[in-house]
Amino acid sequence: MDTPVTAQIILGIESSCDDTAAAVLRCDGPRAEILSNVVEGQTALHAAFGGVVPEIAARAHAERLDTVTTAALREAGLTLDRVDGIAVTSGPGLIGGVLAGVMFAKGLAASTGLPFVGVNHLAGHALTPMLTDGLEPPYLMLLVSGGHCQFLLVRGPDDFTRLGGTIDDAPGEAFDKVARLLGLPQPGGPSVQAAAAEGDPERFAFPRPLLDRPGCDLSFSGLKTAVLRARDTLAEAQGGLTETDRADLCAGFQRAVAEVLAEKSRRALDQARAAAGPLTGFAVAGGVAANTELRARLTALAQATGTPFVAPPLALCTDNAAMIAYAGALRLAAGARDDATLSARPRWPLDRTAAPLVGSGKKGAKA
Numbered sequence: 001m002d003t004p005v006t007a008q009i010i011l012g013i014e015s016s017c018d019d020t021a022a023a024v025l026r027c028d029g030p031r032a033e034i035l036s037n038v039v040e041g042q043t044a045l046h047a048a049f050g051g052v053v054p055e056i057a058a059r060a061h062a063e064r065l066d067t068v069t070t071a072a073l074r075e076a077g078l079t080l081d082r083v084d085g086i087a088v089t090s091g092p093g094l095i096g097g098v099l100a101g102v103m104f105a106k107g108l109a110a111s112t113g114l115p116f117v118g119v120n121h122l123a124g125h126a127l128t129p130m131l132t133d134g135l136e137p138p139y140l141m142l143l144v145s146g147g148h149c150q151f152l153l154v155r156g157p158d159d160f161t162r163l164g165g166t167i168d169d170a171p172g173e174a175f176d177k178v179a180r181l182l183g184l185p186q187p188g189g190p191s192v193q194a195a196a197a198e199g200d201p202e203r204f205a206f207p208r209p210l211l212d213r214p215g216c217d218l219s220f221s222g223l224k225t226a227v228l229r230a231r232d233t234l235a236e237a238q239g240g241l242t243e244t245d246r247a248d249l250c251a252g253f254q255r256a257v258a259e260v261l262a263e264k265s266r267r268a269l270d271q272a273r274a275a276a277g278p279l280t281g282f283a284v285a286g287g288v289a290a291n292t293e294l295r296a297r298l299t300a301l302a303q304a305t306g307t308p309f310v311a312p313p314l315a316l317c318t319d320n321a322a323m324i325a326y327a328g329a330l331r332l333a334a335g336a337r338d339d340a341t342l343s344a345r346p347r348w349p350l351d352r353t354a355a356p357l358v359g360s361g362k363k364g365a366k367a
């Protein structure tokens with residue numbers, strides 16, 4: 001007798017910020033194989049504006065969703081009739097982009113008769129270590145990007161506890177703003193990191209925001225202002241900045257961000273263990289997780305606490321549709337279905353019990 005075929009081919013669609021993405025996965029329970037993962041960024045479209053312009057982003061998504069999806073199917077070597085289900089980011093994010101993706105997915109589902117589900121973008125990030133490393137809950141996830149900054153205790157595919165997060169800017173946003181203040185190119189993270197490599201992290205005594213407060217909430221906007229003040233003081237005294245000044249400012253800023261994130265991670269690990277017992281891992285996601293100083297500190301922290309450190313490949317840490325297909329596959333396998341009434345949500349906290357966050361970053365709501 002033939003063994004029943006349980007693997008499902010899932011098409012994922014993501015358009016919540018400034019990346020139009022589509023991916024095809026073969027999913028079998030918690031295991032999945034990525035057949036294709038296509039991401040078309042919009043950096044060039046927004047470059048002149050110093051941040052993502054929601055209207056431009058939405059229009060670009062609407063124009064590109066079909067070609068990106070066609071490319072993902074082609075790369076997977078499949079046609080739409082081989083797909084078993086569709087998953088789409090239905091929030092949180094910039095509403096025009098989310099709407100474009102949701103409408104596109106509804107159209108595909110209506111024309112093919114395929115089941116489809118809306119997926120929380122943050123769940124996509126939070127479940128990525130299950131996809132890439134086979135990590136089983138419970139684990140702690142630190143999301144650090146241009147739009148997100150939060151600690152999530154992941155106890156299951158639909159069971160998240162938000163332990164803390166930023167009360168203002170996301171760290172990637174702070175890196176980008178500091179780069180702008182110092183005349184360095186965007187995106188700011190890599191250029192600040194490169195300048196910091198030549199700098200003295202001790203020269204400027206930048207604050208360590210919220211370290212004096214218990215818990216693992218974070219704040220980055222005061223740090224950015226401290227860099228601005230130091231820059232202005234130097235410029236006034238010397239009539240400008242030297243390369244050394246720039247490098248020292250970057251090194252001091254990066255050290256402050258890495259130290260604060262490491263200390264708050266230590267507290268989050270304690271809280272997660274107190275709530276869920278031994279953890280299978282400490283995972284990071286988001287573009288800022290590429291920062292070498294931060295990564296070194298988090299790796300050392302995880303080692304010191306006997307927790308495996310999991311950093312998925314960068315292409316799956318930053319925005320992508322493979323994570324959406326994966327999170328959607330788990331929902332579809334659990335029997336979830338959406339229909340034409342599915343709405344796009346600008347804000348959608350993963351943890352329904354945590355207090356809402358204040359602030360909204362340049363890349364959208366900090367849900």
Ligand code: KG4
Pocket residue numbers: 017144145146147148171172173175176187188189190193286287288289290291292317318319363
């Ligand atoms: O996850 P991501 O690609 O996009 C979203 O935010 O959605 O993250 C981008 C952010 C940018 O703010 C960028 O400056 C930051 O990640 N970033 C870094 C580094 N590489 C990228 N920040 C610090 N150090 C880096 N090496």
Ligand code: ZN
Pocket residue numbers: 121125145147148318319
């Ligand atoms: Zn994201």
